[in-house]
Amino acid sequence: MAEELPPETEKTRASRQELRERQKNARRVYLDPSSPSVRSIVRVVVVTLILLFVAGSVQTILTSLAGLFFMIVLSIFFAYLIDPIVKVIRQPFKVRNLERLMPRSAAIVIAYVLVFLIVGAAIANLAPRVGEQAREFGTNIPQYIQTFRERSNDINRRFDRLRVPDEVQAELNKQVTDIGAYVTASLGSSVLL
Numbered sequence: 001m002a003e004e005l006p007p008e009t010e011k012t013r014a015s016r017q018e019l020r021e022r023q024k025n026a027r028r029v030y031l032d033p034s035s036p037s038v039r040s041i042v043r044v045v046v047v048t049l050i051l052l053f054v055a056g057s058v059q060t061i062l063t064s065l066a067g068l069f070f071m072i073v074l075s076i077f078f079a080y081l082i083d084p085i086v087k088v089i090r091q092p093f094k095v096r097n098l099e100r101l102m103p104r105s106a107a108i109v110i111a112y113v114l115v116f117l118i119v120g121a122a123i124a125n126l127a128p129r130v131g132e133q134a135r136e137f138g139t140n141i142p143q144y145i146q147t148f149r150e151r152s153n154d155i156n157r158r159f160d161r162l163r164v165p166d167e168v169q170a171e172l173n174k175q176v177t178d179i180g181a182y183v184t185a186s187l188g189s190s191v192l193l
Contacts, residue, residue: 085111141184148180 036044086107093102152173159169 082108082111082115085114145184148184152176152180 086104089107089110090099090102090104093099155176156169156173159172164172
């Protein structure tokens with residue numbers, strides 16, 4: 001015999017009815033058609049990565065060429081400064097129509113030799129004096145430190161007269177001492193090297 005289903009209760013009918021209403025009122029979730037597709041997102045990411053790679057490559061190239069650019073600018077500067085000397089060297093030959101005896105390239109070499117000889121002589125004369133001044137400065141560093149400490153003590157006495165709080169005074173002294181020690185150490189080490 002066939003089994004009979006239990007009769008539908010009022011509560012079951014109401015829940016089924018409520019389920020149908022929910023399904024009827026429920027909305028499907030659709031992606032907004034104006035949102036970008038996966039293909040366009042991938043394309044933007046790839047283009048961005050390519051641009052970053054190209055920018056990094058250009059930066060690397062420019063950084064490596066910076067030395068070359070500096071040398072080009074320096075050579076233009078020297079050529080601009082050396083040109084009047086070259087003209088002076090060639091002038092007597094031009095007056096006598098003997099330019100073939102002093103070509104421009106030979107005049108440029110002579111001009112550079114003259115400039116380097118003058119600069120070398122200047123350095124040779126100034127270097128001993130500069131070295132002597134550096135040694136004198138190095139020997140005077142302890143006196144500079146002592147003067148600095150005396151001035152620091154003078155400042156402390158002024159703080160005491162002005163009744164500056166001890167915490168503020170200690171912090172100011174620490175900052176001034178740190179700055180003074182840094183300046184003295186850096187100057188002393190750079191001069192003695």
